[in-house]
Amino acid sequence: MEDINKNREIWKEMMHEASAKEIETRILPYAYERLSSGKFVVTGYFGGWVLLSEEGLDSLKSEDFYENKDLYEKLKNSCIIIDNENLDLATGIYSAINRNLFLQPSLHMINVTNTCNYRCRYCHAGVSQGKDFMSRETALKTLKFIFKSGGPYITIEFQGGECLLNWKIVKLVVEKSREMNKIFKKDLHICIVSNLSLLNEEKLRFLAQHDVAICTSIDGSREVHDANRRTLAGHDTFNVTNDKVLFVKDYYKKLNLERKVDVLATITRLALEHPKEIVDTYVRLGIRTLHLRPVQNFGDALSRWPELTYTPEEFYDFWVKAMEYVFELNKRGIDIMERGSFNIVCKVLNHTDPMYVELMSPTGMGRTALLYNFDGAVYSSDEGRMILEPVFKIGTVDQEPMEVLGSEDNINTWASSFLDLTCYNSPFRPWGGIHPVKVYQDQGTIIPNVNMHPEYRIYAMQCKYLFDKIAEDGFEKELFMKWAGRVIK
Amino acid sequence: MGSGFEVKNGELVLRINPEVYSLERVYATAYIFLDKYYFILDGDKNKEIIVKIKPKDAKQDLEKFAYKFFEEMLSITNYFNQFEKNKDVISMVLQRALFSITPKPLTGKEDKEIKKLDEEIRQEANL
Known part of the structure; x- marks a missing residue:
């Protein structure tokens, strides 16, 4: 109990530090892919995304979007660019999609x-x-x-x-x-x-x-x-x-x-x-x-x-x-x-x-x-x-849960599966994952080669297809919105 | 020493200036193409990095691949430079998100229930 209270105090202090810092507007790492319509899906590090024209993407790449109010807002709402104003939004998106x-x-x-x-x-x-x-x-x-x-x-x-x-x-x-x-x-x-x-x-x-x-x-x-x-x-x-x-x-x-x-x-x-x-x-x-x-x-x-x-x-x-x-x-x-x-x-x-x-x-x-x-x-x-x-x-089951969950082997498996390390250039990374047992079975190691992993390749193709439909902005997008609002237990 | 490439006897040899692209970025780029090519890394990480490449499928256009390799390496370098520049903000957001929970200890009633279950387990083990 004493340990937990001590940890809480340390966390509170770190939270305070994390909130107090002033940050100027900057571009976070992002990835993009061209869709069938010619538009690009551009995804920010924390899972916000935006559809951009080629011109919009060029403006992002050359960092000359500050004068274009509409583009600036889009990039800010998707947390591709970040400052103190949308820090909470980025935290919220990341927390929600990674609950x-x-x-x-x-x-x-x-x-x-x-x-x-x-x-x-x-x-x-x-x-x-x-x-x-x-x-x-x-x-x-x-x-x-x-x-x-x-x-x-x-x-x-x-x-x-x-x-x-x-x-x-x-x-x-x-x-x-x-x-x-x-x-x-x-x-x-x-x-x-x-x-x-x-x-x-x-x-x-x-x-x-x-x-x-x-x-x-x-x-x-x-x-x-x-x-x-x-x-x-x-x-x-x-x-x-x-x-x-x-x-x-x-x-x-x-x-x-x-x-x-x-x-x-x-x-x-x-x-x-x-x-x-x-x-x-x-x-x-x-x-x-x-x-x-x-x-x-x-x-x-x-x-x-x-x-x-x-x-x-x-x-x-x-x-x-x-x-x-x-x-x-x-x-x-x-x-x-x-x-x-x-x-x-x-x-x-x-x-x-x-x-x-x-x-x-x-x-x-x-x-x-x-x-x-x-x-x-x-x-x-x-x-x-x-x-x-x-x-x-x-x-x-004879052990304490914390002993099992915190075992070195288990933590190594988590660490090896962090997609940021292996899948930097995919706009679909923030919503994806990799299954270490399947990786082990396919590739003989728990450290994945994402590009060669069949399920991740299927996932990436499926994402592209879903984004093509979302970009069309028609019946399918409406249907996805309906599905996304459902609660599945 | 400048960067460049040559195709000879079905093999592609890339010469990379380490002042432009570090050995880490060369590793990361080669890793992406492991499904289609064999790579042999050589040279000196401070003077010139040499990458010898042989396709797993002989039909690959090696000259085209040389440009693709450099393009990918540029993209990786740019991404990780951005990551490096922004790591304070990224860790700030992650801290804010992750610190929103603390472990919850068992309540008195819950602890009593676990002790009851322990007694049942003991009885079961003695049967």
């Missing part, structure tokens, strides 16, 4: 078992069969760790394997965390990620009563889904998942519960030919948020990588086709949102942080998100447990 930096861990993923009743072609977790279940003792220690880690927001997310195979631990953690939260009064959300095959009315009743959100995977059309996701015995699973999603939705409707089922799509090579069919599957099921995520080279996916994967450009072409179709549907009054775009436009248009771990710089791994494995090991991310070497194991 994650000011919060203790909030996403706590619990891997209750590595066992699964499915054998998906790309299984990232590389599941075991019939072993590796979390015990009651480890589950209670995990809860202690979570509640002691201190943040005002807690999301507990059950992961697997197939979580419903360890139902008694899921029940224990849900009941116990809800009970403890009567004292802790955190903003507590609980979510289960499951293939839903073992979901029955009794389990669904329990989940609904305890306000547990449900998330599952549908990889798109029947053809693609059944090729990717099969049972251990090799059976198709599209019908089962489809029926269970409808079962959950009907149940919510009967009870007048305002809830939705979250669904994720893992995009394999096979899916690239079917962007419209994937969107249509989601629309038919009444799913309003579509998340098109590239397949990852973890677990079982490694042995089939050449047949699953594609180039960043191929994924981008697929994504553009899906986006064009999403626009078309929205024009026809069908409300459907693409989650990857949401994560970007939230920051760009609304200056809010969607708390998406993969777009945090430094990484949100081991800071915003933690993974508790069935054996009590703590990893800095879900993917951290999926690689063979224990590089991203940062401690155990």
Whole structure:
């Protein structure tokens, strides 16, 4: 306690120093890129941005904008130029789009078992069969760790394997965390990620009563889904998942519960030919948020990588086709949102942080998100447990949270992921991030070569596309504004 | 010694005046193109920096790339010069943003709840 008070005093003093200094108008580091319309998106160091004509950009480069009132105001509002008047604005933009930096861990993923009743072609977790279940003792220690880690927001997310195979631990953690939260009064959300095959009315009743959100995977059309996701015995699973999603939705409707089922799509090579069919599957099921995520080279996916994967450009072409179709549907009054775009436009248009771990710089791994494995090991991310070497194991639930979060390995991972060091010339840097586990898996080191990292290349192409649409100032921009204003828990 | 380049036997050799571009900027620029080229750095960081470049794909236009390399190096140098000039303001904004939170210790009631959980964990371990 004494230490905390001492720290507060030091911080207050530094705050005072930071506020008291007079600064003359100056240009901060900025980066720019030409859009399809010929305009340039110019981004300031703290995440403000502006669209400029070539002439405007030339004026900025040659520093002769002081006489041009309109340009001067634009540059000041976007904090590309800074003085004492807009220092608070720059601080505000930076704080808002990086809200994650000011919060203790909030996403706590619990891997209750590595066992699964499915054998998906790309299984990232590389599941075991019939072993590796979390015990009651480890589950209670995990809860202690979570509640002691201190943040005002807690999301507990059950992961697997197939979580419903360890139902008694899921029940224990849900009941116990809800009970403890009567004292802790955190903003507590609980979510289960499951293939839903073992979901029955009794389990669904329990989940609904305890306000547990449900998330599952549908990889798109029947053809693609059944090729990717099969049972251990090799059976198709599209019908089962489809029926269970409808079962959950009907149940919510009967009870007048305002809830939705979250669904994720893992995009394999096979899916690239079917962007419209994937969107249509989601629309038919009444799913309003579509998340098109590239397949990852973890677990079982490694042995089939050449047949699953594609180039960043191929994924981008697929994504553009899906986006064009999403626009078309929205024009026809069908409300459907693409989650990857949401994560970007939230920051760009609304200056809010969607708390998406993969777009945090430094990484949100081991800071915003933690993974508790069935054996009590703590990893800095879900993917951290999926690689063979224990590089991203940062401690155990027997330790104090501060000891684990402050471990040298964890801090080295954060430091290596600070995009400012490697991505200086991209106007999309202030809203992006890099995932150290994926970098490690791709490049054999946690220090990223951003230009060679497939996901960052996809991110940069997606940003350019979104800015092209924003610059057009039409229906798509309006739609992005609507998406950016949404709150996703 | 002035900066310049020559293309010979499918290899590009850049000669860089270290009074214009430092070795750090040469490293940073080469790093950007690692996906397309092999680099061998040589010379003397105080007299002349030599960069030997071989494309991973033989079809690359090396003369064009030489200009691109110098252009990128100029852009990097300008960015980091701006960064250097403004580092006091950047750190001021970051300080203001980051110092807005302080760690919060457990309250008495919360501490009691953790102790209750500890007791359950002990019982579970003894089973």
